[in-house]
Amino acid sequence: MDKNNVQQITFGGGCFWCVESCFNMLKGVESAISGYSGGHKDNPTYEEVCTGETGHAEVVQITYDSSIISYEQLMDVFFFLHDPTQLNRQGNDIGTQYRSVIYYRDEAEKIKAEEAIKTSQESGRWSGIYVTELSPFEKFWSAEQYHQGYYNENPTQPYCSAVVGPKIQKFKKHYGELGMLELN
Known part of the structure; x- marks a missing residue:
């Protein structure tokens, strides 16, 4: 991985087990780490986040090589993996910790995230109003090792x-057909 092209992105799209597993298969992704962001408690635990009282979302922090995979491609995968029209839930996982959220690091990334939301909405992949939250990135806490x-x-x-x-x-069927998956 070319260190000059290394970027990070942090977002939540429901249960981090689903999101992390898929992103770790993409070409150009160095790592996808499950964790917590967006809350008011330092060093939250899974049990605390599950109460919904810490304000954190289950998120995945992705480190990627932007010369291999673009921000826009990562956003396409993000909107493929979860339903951005469901407020504070994904399927049977209910609570603010499962919200759809993109944490941006600067104004340029915020604009790119807004464009990605618009592109996804216009694609018609999901019907309904997108409720994906855009928030400034503050802190990421890695989830417990298990x-x-x-x-x-x-x-x-x-x-x-x-x-x-x-x-x-x-995910494998769709993105494998596009040639975006690592062949192991």
């Missing part, structure tokens, strides 16, 4: 079998 690569370690766990696995298969 959350990192959770699906890969626990594919038969009931939630993984019912929710994460099917989402990953749909």
Whole structure:
């Protein structure tokens, strides 16, 4: 990875197990780390975030090489993986910690995020009004180690079998056809 092209992006699109697993398969992504952002408590734990009282969202922080994969391509994947019209939920996962959110690092990134939202809305992929929150990036706290690569370690766990696995298969089919996945 060319260090001159290394960028980071942080966003939340529901359960971080689903989002992290998919982004870690993309060419140009160095890492996708599950964690928490957007709240008022330092060093939150999963149990605290699940109460909805810390203000944090479950997020994924992605480190990528912008000469291999663009911000716009990452945004396309982001809007593919979750329904940005669902307020404070994704499917049966309900609460502010599951909100659709993009944390931007500067004004230029905010403008690109606004453009990505507009492009996705105009695509008609999701019907309804987008509720994706745009917020300035402040801090990222990595989730506990057992959350990192959770699906890969626990594919038969009931939630993984019912929710994460099917989402990953749909993702692999779509983005594999576009040639965006790492071949392992």
